[in-house]
Amino acid sequence: MDIQERIDSYFNDSAVRGELISAISRLVAVKSVKGEPTAEAPFGPGPRAALDEAVKLCAELGFSVRDYDHYVGLADMNDKDTQLHILAHLDVVGEGSGWSTDPYTCVEKDGVLYGRGVSDDKGPLCAALFAMKAVRDLGLPVTKNARLIMGTDEESGSGDIKYYYAREPYAPQSFSPDADFPLINVEKGQFRPVFGASWPAVMVEPRVSVLSGGFRFNVVPPEASAEVLGLRAADITPLCPTVERMSGAMFTVTDMVGGARIHCTGKNAHAASPDDGVNAIQAMLELLSALPLAQCQSTRAIRALKERFPLGDTRGKALGIAQKDDSGELTVNLALMTLSETGFSAQFDARVPVCATVENCVQVCEKALGEAGFTLTGGAQMVPAHVVAADTPLVKTLLECYSAYTGVRDPKPMAIGGGTYVHDIPGGVAFGCDFPGFDPKMHSANEQASVDNLIKSAKIFALAIARLCR
Numbered sequence: 001m002d003i004q005e006r007i008d009s010y011f012n013d014s015a016v017r018g019e020l021i022s023a024i025s026r027l028v029a030v031k032s033v034k035g036e037p038t039a040e041a042p043f044g045p046g047p048r049a050a051l052d053e054a055v056k057l058c059a060e061l062g063f064s065v066r067d068y069d070h071y072v073g074l075a076d077m078n079d080k081d082t083q084l085h086i087l088a089h090l091d092v093v094g095e096g097s098g099w100s101t102d103p104y105t106c107v108e109k110d111g112v113l114y115g116r117g118v119s120d121d122k123g124p125l126c127a128a129l130f131a132m133k134a135v136r137d138l139g140l141p142v143t144k145n146a147r148l149i150m151g152t153d154e155e156s157g158s159g160d161i162k163y164y165y166a167r168e169p170y171a172p173q174s175f176s177p178d179a180d181f182p183l184i185n186v187e188k189g190q191f192r193p194v195f196g197a198s199w200p201a202v203m204v205e206p207r208v209s210v211l212s213g214g215f216r217f218n219v220v221p222p223e224a225s226a227e228v229l230g231l232r233a234a235d236i237t238p239l240c241p242t243v244e245r246m247s248g249a250m251f252t253v254t255d256m257v258g259g260a261r262i263h264c265t266g267k268n269a270h271a272a273s274p275d276d277g278v279n280a281i282q283a284m285l286e287l288l289s290a291l292p293l294a295q296c297q298s299t300r301a302i303r304a305l306k307e308r309f310p311l312g313d314t315r316g317k318a319l320g321i322a323q324k325d326d327s328g329e330l331t332v333n334l335a336l337m338t339l340s341e342t343g344f345s346a347q348f349d350a351r352v353p354v355c356a357t358v359e360n361c362v363q364v365c366e367k368a369l370g371e372a373g374f375t376l377t378g379g380a381q382m383v384p385a386h387v388v389a390a391d392t393p394l395v396k397t398l399l400e401c402y403s404a405y406t407g408v409r410d411p412k413p414m415a416i417g418g419g420t421y422v423h424d425i426p427g428g429v430a431f432g433c434d435f436p437g438f439d440p441k442m443h444s445a446n447e448q449a450s451v452d453n454l455i456k457s458a459k460i461f462a463l464a465i466a467r468l469c470r
């Protein structure tokens with residue numbers, strides 16, 4: 001049998017399948033949501049407990065392990081020079097509501113695992129771990145080491161691997177099973193400026209006295225609300241249907257003492273794909289701009305914002321930064337805004353293609369916002385795109401291994417707007433474990449993972465490790 005067949009039959013053994021599921025179950029049972037840091041637990045007690053459990057698991061499986069200052073756990077396949085880093089993470093996002101089963105008990109039903117972390121990222125972590133185990137158990141010929149790096153802070157800024165790589169060298173090759181198959185080799189850059197203006201309070205009416213919308217910089221804002229002094233609901237309601245038709249958002253307007261309150265409901269989506277959402281802040285700006293407001297600073301700010309972030313413009317056309325190349329189109333999400341009687345602050349999240357520069361993006365924005373009297377108040381740096389050439393040995397080998405167990409011919413690497421765990425790792429790519437056509441419901445209720453897909457992932461990883469560390 002050749003190596004590919006030996007790996008195949010190794011993982012087709014039901015005992016190995018059972019071991020993999022029980023390893024995942026052990027990790028899912030630890031609620032590893034970020035918490036208050038302590039000296040012994042830099043990301044709180046939950047991630048620390050998951051780290052302890054994972055290090056214990058790896059040691060039981062016969063790997064040499066290390067708890068690296070409680071930031072990451074390390075498992076080495078052998079004691080040779082390290083050729084490959086595999087980055088997976090043990091922390092999870094909170095469970096939220098709407099689960100049909102206990103989120104911290106891994107349950108298998110009809111070949112599908114349910115539980116927080118089964119697909120992001122405890123299941124893929126175990127698939128990689130068992131891939132290393134397979135290479136060792138089968139005695140496949142390797143002259144180099146593969147190191148599994150088990151992080152504890154991927155969901156909240158990746159302080160875990162920043163700490164590790166500030167002290168340790170990168171490996172010649174790295175991949176992370178924390179995204180999609182076939183493979184992601186291009187991640188757009190990010191530009192997320194905070195900007196605003198301030199002014200003295202005035203008493204003229206009608207005026208907008210309060211506006212707030214959005215809850216996180218990387219989510220299309222699903223809600224926005226505003227208060228308008230000096231107008232009644234009856235003055236505003238007739239203007240709503242037009243904006244509702246244009247935007248897809250819904251308004252409710254109610255009277256309050258001295259004015260009216262407006263609530264706008266849009267639809268959330270990830271900032272990297274703003275076309276999937278309905279931006280409630282932009283819809284609100286459109287409606288407010290159509291009202292007969294008094295000339296004052298808040299009115300001018302609202303209308304100037306509407307000019308620069310008009311409805312439907314998710315490409316930065318009005319800001320003057322629209323651009324695209326092979327890595328995709330620049331996208332813009334006006335994510336957060338709060339306005340009071342004395343000023344406003346807002347933040348947008350742009351995902352920028354490889355061709356974006358300080359000159360054609362950052363400076364153009366500064367000018368467009370400056371002309372409206374707005375200033376950038378911080379965070380105006382651009383994180384450059386992450387690009388690994390499609391013809392590198394790593395990318396070619398990984399895609400061949402994917403092809404070997406899926407039968408997909410000539411799979412192509414992908415460019416995405418989001419950033420993955422390897423965004424700051426030179427030459428690193430995201431590789432698995434989501435297969436096209438299966439929705440793992442990551443970060444949502446009833447997160448799930450197909451056991452067959454995890455087994456297939458483990459086979460792909462084992463073949464990749466055997467080839468890359470040969």
Ligand SMILES: [Zn+2]
Pocket residue numbers: 089120121154178
């Ligand atoms: Zn993840």
